[in-house]
Amino acid sequence: MKLPPFDYACPTSVSEVVALLAAHDGEAKPLAGGQSLVPMLAFRVALPSLLVDLRKVAELRHIKITNEGIALGAMVRWREILDDARLRTAHPLLIAAVAHVAHYQIRNRGTVGGSMAHADPAAELPGIAVTCEAKIAVTGKAGARVIAAADFFQGPLTTALQSDEIITEIRLPLWPAKRRFGFQEFARRRGDFAMAAAALFYDEDGGKARNAHIGAIGVADRPLRLKAAEDAINGTSIDEAVIAKAEAAASASVDPADDIHASGAYRKALIGVMVERALRDAAGLKTT
Amino acid sequence: MSTTAPKRASNLFVGSPIERLEDLRFLTGRGQYVDDLAVENMLHAAILRSSVAHGRILSIDSSAARARRGVHAVITAADIGTVPTIPLRHDPTPAIRRFEQPVIADGKVRYVGEPIAVVIAESAALAEDALEAIAVDIEALRVVADREFARKDDIILFETVGTNVPDTITAVRGKADDAAFNSAPYRRREHFSVQRHAAVPMEPRGLLAEWDDANARITVRGACKVPFTNRRALAQMMNLPEASVRMVEYDVGGGFGARGEFYPEDFLIPFAARLLGRPVKWTEDRRENLTALNHARDMECDLEIACARDGALIALRAHACTDIGAYVRTNGATAARNIAQVLAGPYRIPHVRVDVSLVITNKTPVGTYRGPGRFESDFCRERLFDMAAADLGVDRVEFRRRNLIREADMPYPLPKVQVLDIESECDSGDYQITLDRCLAEFKWAERAKLNGKLIDGRHHGIAVGCYLEGGGTGPRENVRLAVEADGSISLFVGSSSVGQGVETVFAQIAADALEVPMERINRVLHGSTDYVAQGFGSFSSRSIVMGGNAIGDAAQKLRTLIREAAAKRLQCQASDIVIDRGMAVGPAPARAAIALKEFAGLCADGTFASAKRTYSYGAHAAYVAVDAKTGHVELIDYVAVEDVGRIVNPLTLHGQCIGAVVQGLGGAFLEHFIYDENGQLLTGSFADYLMPTASDFPQIRAVALEDKPSPLNPMGAKGAGEGGIIPVGGVVANAVAAALGSLGVEPRDLPLSPPRLWQMIQAARATCAAR
Amino acid sequence: MPVKFEVNGKRVEVEVEPRLTLADCLRHKLRLTGTHVGCEHGVCGACTVLVDGAAVRSCLMLAVQAEGAKVVTVEGLSRDEGLTPLQASFRKHHALQCGFCTPGMITTAHALLSEEPNCDADRVREVLSGNLCRCTGYISIVEAVLDARTAYRRRGGGNGA
Structure with missing residues (x-):
């Protein structure tokens, strides 16, 4: 798994980087940390003619x-x-x-x-x-x-x-100091990509949740906001019933495809569980 | 000459937790693995592998690749002429031999990853670049992607043979026929399966071959496990006398059964070196490793038991089927043979019949992986035992206790493997001891109170299971001990190191046997074909039993030689001489002592031969908590207890056991080679083939006993490398079943991945709701 | 292209193709074969070295990116033939068998203990979860690292290598 041949440049400014990328007409790739790009090179699924290293761009x-x-x-x-x-x-x-x-x-x-x-x-x-x-x-x-x-x-x-x-x-x-939040992820092993993860926060106004933002990771072709789950908690004070509604709404909002690691049905259920658990963290409610 | 202190206690090193000699180089980066080697003039090989699972090769055009900068050669079947096949090392029935693998695809490809061409170039990168320039035209044929389709024989992988089922291996004890089952008070039959996974050692394979034209001699560096067997195979394929093939072993980054068998590259790289007259090196990369190195497991089993109402087993019968991939490799039938032989486990079952079919599919060929056939068998059997015990209302522990082979039954015969005419028997042991110790260490009684309980949202469960580990496989091993000029001892042995620490344990055994300090054993030279005339290698947990006892024999002979030489000098009887602290000491009152270096040049050959295998045994227990909402299983505690007859080094033995348990947990929960219907491997990287990491299974305990030595060898030793993995799948699956007992979840298939377990929980809930 | 950096305290200058990884450069150009290559796609951790004090996977870094950096490999951790306290702890706890993953385990654990000499078992497990070992089952490795913490506390943290 030796990397394919490519040229290398290590400019010091964004304008130089852009000039190099533009000059290579889609054949050049910026190299940032390399933690995803280099494995793609090793598998030869990426074959750029030039790597433009960003490490000196202060x-x-x-x-x-x-x-x-x-x-x-x-x-x-x-x-x-x-x-x-x-x-x-x-x-x-x-x-x-x-x-x-x-x-x-x-x-x-x-x-x-x-x-x-x-x-x-x-x-x-x-x-x-x-x-x-x-x-x-x-x-x-x-x-x-x-x-x-x-x-x-x-x-x-x-x-x-x-x-x-x-x-x-x-x-x-800007993140208000009193904002409530939770992040829950389920992966096969520590450090693996998420099978599903939920990121969420809401603000409180007179004991009621508002401005809820609920994001889902790993259950679609890109990260998503789960509006239905947000609607389920906005204007409520978070309790078991609200959490259950948010979980159901989260599951219902996604339609993940089957893949080698899990069925779509599993991921659909899992995102509900992740939202449920993240919401408990945010609200300070224990698992029942 | 001087007088010496009184004789020290013998057996000082064997049994002690000696820190390993190997560690000094490994810890400082001074180990030497095959890819660390570089020689003058060396070229590099890369291998073009089939991307098609099943097809006819219409043409291969390598002209563009040959024309590339830095490319020295492109080798295909056409350049080899008559393409040799790789001989079976184990269980070579005539039926199975028809499926041997050619060393390079010859007209057909039968799995993704099969070698089609070899590029030899100035660097590994240039060789890999050139692979893309080889044009291969393959007419794709319908792919045989699973056992069920393979058995229909609609599409045949080997047209001249006419079937995808090379053979069926049967093992029998008593008469497990319909009569036995029909008359039994209780019977249960279930279907189980274990997924395809593999050994996957951390060091990919590598070879460095050098052809010596003047002497018509080939040297192959990077051999391991069975260098002498591979020398014979390579000599035949290259049409050379065995003496003209030299296999050299370096440090080896793990074997676990897979590494060191004869693979296509073991011919292709030496062939290239001879063709070009230059040293050729090949280092397997991880992507090719995952389709090139032997896969393993991949079996299904229809298993039935019959017992009395009190749980006493009467009969066991099974039809199992192993998917052995596209060819039968060197030991591709071994797992099947083991399943037939050990499905009944360490239990007294009067009537047993097990038929195991080997089935050919368009996948990577299989071979042995630590506990071959045993891991699979134990999963099926122990699962069914827990189901049966529940049906009968018999306690799971009592069910096992009632049926374990008793010490008074020893030696107890295993079912006879009919086609291969293999008979074996359990040599010794009290199987209750390890079960009792396991339960005690585990605090079974206390934890039984939590079994099946829902605590903080998770279901808790426990389970225990028993197993047998066959080891000490013959036929023999050879050792030479030599006194060096400085008075140190060199130990030459035909056993191989695959990273298990043989240098240390052999030095311990030799030091004790010679009654010299351990540092006197200055080098332990293993594996390479230069060291002894004939060696047999390291497989099937045989190194300590075979190599260790051969050391005992050689030491006995060397001591005799030394004593005779000393007696001559001191003009006394040889029987008056004692060897102590590296001195030969004469009789009292003078106690004149002669340093060992005075005997430089003396050497003795020792051997140990045995046709009978040893059987270690033990019990494991697991405590799990299952998150029913995600399907995640946390292993809260795991206890492994084994009796290995004789413990040479408790430290390394403990390491073998824990390491094997974690490999087993990988097989039970994580590792899975998933293929699609086109025979494409979908989990072909370390991002998708999931091996255990440091944070997955942090709580495992291991206890080793030496209560019942083997009567089959002077040391009393039994094999000990594989026991740790054997019962793991069954024990954890039973713990999961116990945890989810209220839902009626009964795992029948591994791995217990979260999505699969979640699916089972959903299905069980749906069934409950429907009632 | 030429690249200059420091390896184990020595300045080196090598001519490399841009595509050469730091791992292959260390192994095959500089003949420092203690750094092992187990997957070449950034999962197994056997190739871990320290670059300017930080543990990195050298298979995911180009040699040309090491320009001007201080690189420390397993060979650079111990002077002469002796073992460092961390290495001795690995030996004592039998935290290695085949030795192939060991250099990556040692460099990773060294970086961790230099930065966090008071880390707990869970942190050790989390950090080492980026390094695969097929032999030991990890338990002895975690014990070895925990046992070596005192040596790093004594030297007051910081990256001594």
């Missing part, structure tokens, strides 16, 4: 926390997110999700931009981005643009990125 490495929200540069590694004490309060849902990303060594290399661009339907960060209505800042030869997470993911390993564009930043909206 403008992609920032973690910014402002009163508008959080901005993660595309080359921020999982490890840096987990090590940043500010993020534990600035975005605890992000931290809860990133804790499930792959393994120790992968987290030392893998990047947020790489994960977003790879767009695995079972990956955590794309799910968080969709759940939290993140904005994806990208730059290409036509200039910079911002894409809503819901529009960014278009299918398995397929995004709205043009071949000359790279992700520069993922922007997560």
